[in-house]
Amino acid sequence: MNDLAVKQTFSLAPQNLDEALKFADYLANSDIVPKDFQRKPANILVAVQWGMELGLQPMQAMQSIAVINGRPALWGDAVIALVRSSPLCEYVVETDDGETATCRVKRRGEEEQVRTFSMTDAKAAGLAGKQGPWSQYPKRMRQMRARAFALRDLFPDVLRGMAVAEEVQDIPTERELNQAHARKADEVKQLPPYPDSKLDENADKWRGMIANNRTSPEHLLSTLLSKYTVTPEQVERIHALAPIDGEATDASA
Known part of the structure; x- marks a missing residue:
């Protein structure tokens, strides 16, 4: 044998x-x-x-x-595999009409739930045309977003609260946020310079307003700096507008 x-x-x-x-x-x-x-x-x-x-x-x-970015997440294909293999899931149906991805999900004992993600949603989130998968495979990315919303909402127990990787990839990193803040700061710095001619024109009027306690050098500078860049010399000139007797008149920067 x-x-x-x-x-x-x-x-x-x-x-x-x-x-x-x-x-x-x-x-x-x-x-x-x-x-x-x-x-x-x-x-x-x-x-x-x-x-x-x-x-x-x-x-x-x-x-x-x-x-x-230091956070564990499940790829979208694994998410749907785990949900479909669970006895709690009756079905998951995904469709896309070329503009909007739809995910229809039925959990056992509950009503069907529907989640969508459209190109309008993508534009509002700053994703449409973004370099990478959103510009190369927009249909696939819409599908992953609709899937993530639906399955995370209906099956948090099956997924143990895990995020969906395709979704996490779209969250700006701290470095990207810092770069965005830096760009915004640079834009603020691009304010036009305050012309000396306008300072010459307004000096007597501002002096009268300061004398009548209707404004102050600090308030004038605060107003100017919201619209213009001001040189150190101009700051000194505005601070040097000493209170004197004179007729108060209205003026604006």
Whole structure:
């Protein structure tokens, strides 16, 4: 009687923290794991832990979870796979009419829910035409947004509150926000210079208003700086408008 061949199997799933740490180190030095995890054992450890809570095997977790700006998130394809495999889901139906993506979802025991994302929504969010996937694959990106809204709203228990990677990628980073603030500051600096001729023209009027306590050098400068750039010499001239007796007259910058 021939011996039956026994199929040998093994699992890479770590059984304790020590094994998880070694597992993360091994995979971090591998070139076949996704780029986000190469040379980053800490990212692997986070992905494996999240994967365990979602019911994913370690290698599935690394394919399904992305670490974006330090935040773990699920790729959209993994999100719909997890939801459809859940007994809580009756169906997920996605459509797109060329302008608006629609995701219809039915959770067992509840009414159907619908979420949409249109190009109008994309424009309002500053996404339409954005360099990258939004300019190359707008239909796909609309689909991911509608899907994210629907599945995160109806199945937070299945997804364990995980964000959707395609959605997280569109959130401005701190660096991008700082750059935007810097550009805004530069725009403010582009105010036109206040002409000396106008200062000459208004000096006597302002002197009279200051003498009658109707304004002050500080108030005048505050008004000017909201519209113009002012030189240090002009600041000195305005501060030098000493109160004197004179007829108060209306004037404006």
